[in-house]
Amino acid sequence: MELLIFGLGLLVGGLGAMLGIGGGVLLVPLLMGVFGVPIKVAIGASIVSVIATSSAAGAVYVGGGMSHTRLSMVLEIATTLGALAGGITAVFLSPRLLQGIFGLILGYVVYSMRHLPRDERIAQTTGVLDTAYTDPVSGAEVRYGVRSLPAGMGASFIAGNISGLLGIGGGIIKVPIMTLLMGMPLRAAIATSNFMIGITAATSAVIYYQHGYVDPRIAIPTALGVLIGAQVGSRLGGRFRTATLKTLFQGLLVIFALQMLFQAVIG
Amino acid sequence: MTEQQHEGPTPNSPPKQDAAKPMMVLPLEARQPSADQAQAGQRAGVTVNSAVLDMVTGRRVVADEAHIQAETRDLNHVVHKVLIAGLAVSMLLMLTGVGLDLLYHRELPTVIPSPTEALRRALALRPSGFLALGLLTLIGTPILRVVGSLIAFVIERDWRYAAITAIVLTVTIISIAFGAG
Numbered sequence: 001m002e003l004l005i006f007g008l009g010l011l012v013g014g015l016g017a018m019l020g021i022g023g024g025v026l027l028v029p030l031l032m033g034v035f036g037v038p039i040k041v042a043i044g045a046s047i048v049s050v051i052a053t054s055s056a057a058g059a060v061y062v063g064g065g066m067s068h069t070r071l072s073m074v075l076e077i078a079t080t081l082g083a084l085a086g087g088i089t090a091v092f093l094s095p096r097l098l099q100g101i102f103g104l105i106l107g108y109v110v111y112s113m114r115h116l117p118r119d120e121r122i123a124q125t126t127g128v129l130d131t132a133y134t135d136p137v138s139g140a141e142v143r144y145g146v147r148s149l150p151a152g153m154g155a156s157f158i159a160g161n162i163s164g165l166l167g168i169g170g171g172i173i174k175v176p177i178m179t180l181l182m183g184m185p186l187r188a189a190i191a192t193s194n195f196m197i198g199i200t201a202a203t204s205a206v207i208y209y210q211h212g213y214v215d216p217r218i219a220i221p222t223a224l225g226v227l228i229g230a231q232v233g234s235r236l237g238g239r240f241r242t243a244t245l246k247t248l249f250q251g252l253l254v255i256f257a258l259q260m261l262f263q264a265v266i267g
Numbered sequence: 268m269t270e271q272q273h274e275g276p277t278p279n280s281p282p283k284q285d286a287a288k289p290m291m292v293l294p295l296e297a298r299q300p301s302a303d304q305a306q307a308g309q310r311a312g313v314t315v316n317s318a319v320l321d322m323v324t325g326r327r328v329v330a331d332e333a334h335i336q337a338e339t340r341d342l343n344h345v346v347h348k349v350l351i352a353g354l355a356v357s358m359l360l361m362l363t364g365v366g367l368d369l370l371y372h373r374e375l376p377t378v379i380p381s382p383t384e385a386l387r388r389a390l391a392l393r394p395s396g397f398l399a400l401g402l403l404t405l406i407g408t409p410i411l412r413v414v415g416s417l418i419a420f421v422i423e424r425d426w427r428y429a430a431i432t433a434i435v436l437t438v439t440i441i442s443i444a445f446g447a448g
Contacts, residue, residue, distance in 0.1 A: 051409060070428065073432055077431065081438055084438055084445070198409030199435065202407070202409040206446045207442055207445060209406060210443075216395070220365070220401070220402065224358070
């Protein structure tokens with residue numbers, strides 16, 4: 001069974017990296033559906049995998065100066081507080097209620113992927129936390145500052161909360177806010193969000209760990225699989241047309257959302 | 268401050284050039300330690316021999332912004348190292364655990380031991396010890412990253428960001444305490 005879970009991790013990690021979306025949203029429903037893992041144990045495995053991918057991606061982004069380290073430190077106050085609250089809540093919530101919330105969030109993820117604009121805005125310096133990075137494609141230096149820091153803090157708290165509650169990264173909530181409201185370039189927003197996910201996930205993971213929801217038989221094969229899968233996926237990403245893959249991914253999410261909601265209501 | 272504000276490649280030089288060539292030739296006056304440099308050195312809380320610094324980095328620490336950028340780069344460097352090391356160690360521990368487990372033909376354990384018990388088991392070469400230590404290292408990696416940033420900010424005497432980072436660390440410690448309690 002461990003080998004099959006490892007395979008699942010490979011698949012989810014690869015797909016996640018190719019689509020630029022965390023695999024956590026797929027991991028929990030698949031671990032539950034395919035392997036019959038209880039929801040809190042599935043969340044425990046997912047949160048550990050999220051830490052692994054965020055650390056790997058974070059190391060690359062930070063090495064390249066792509067993530068806004070100072071801004072991430074500020075926003076992490078909000079994400080870790082959210083994760084603390086989310087982790088505590090998740091331990092006490094009934095599995096059915098967790099499933100219901102998971103179903104709703106999956107629905108939001110699909111909505112966000114389809115309807116929220118992802119276009120690059122022209123970077124502007126604002127005098128608040130101005131920074132710069134070198135665009136990997138053009139080689140030009142992009143300078144920008146941030147706007148609406150309070151909105152960013154709010155979104156970060158919610159993202160951290162959902163991350164702690166459901167074992168997903170929460171980038172799907174932060175990235176749109178960071179680009180649309182805070183005026184960050186997309187690349188920088190993704191890198192910064194990814195970087196913040198590590199400490200956010202670790203904050204709730206320690207709660208899951210100590211309550212016995214991090215099962216080594218499930219968490220370790222998942223984490224190893226996702227980590228390796230993500231490395232492969234990020235190299236393959238540029239070579240394939242991802243449009244069909246994206247539609248397939250969204251289709252899966254809709255099915256999982258309905259399944260989660262159905263189980264939450266019917267039991 | 269005028270010009271010279273951003274370090275790194277000048278607009279008409281190809282990018283990444285000066286990282287590869289630290290011994291950039293600067294005009295003589297640029298190599299003289301200026302009042303600004305002394306001030307920047309003091310702010311960082313370290314005595315910097317500006318002439319040597321210029322020779323090594325190929326740039327001048329002139330303005331506040333340049334100083335912050337250099338500091339951010341040092342910080343990024345620390346964070347990068349901690350993340351890579353943490354990942355490598357945790358992967359190694361987990362793979363050792365899985366390898367030993369296969370060797371002994373045992374089922375992987377379902378319950379994870381406490382950190383001290385995990386260490387004891389690992390010392391006795393039991394797979395469950397390595398697996399638990401691997402997981403703990405993985406979870407601990409981002410926490411160590413925050414500790415590393417905090418130390419970097421304190422060394423740089425950047426008190427505002429040291430405080431911000433300390434708050435993040437406190438929240439994580441509260442979480443650990445809650446989990447235990």
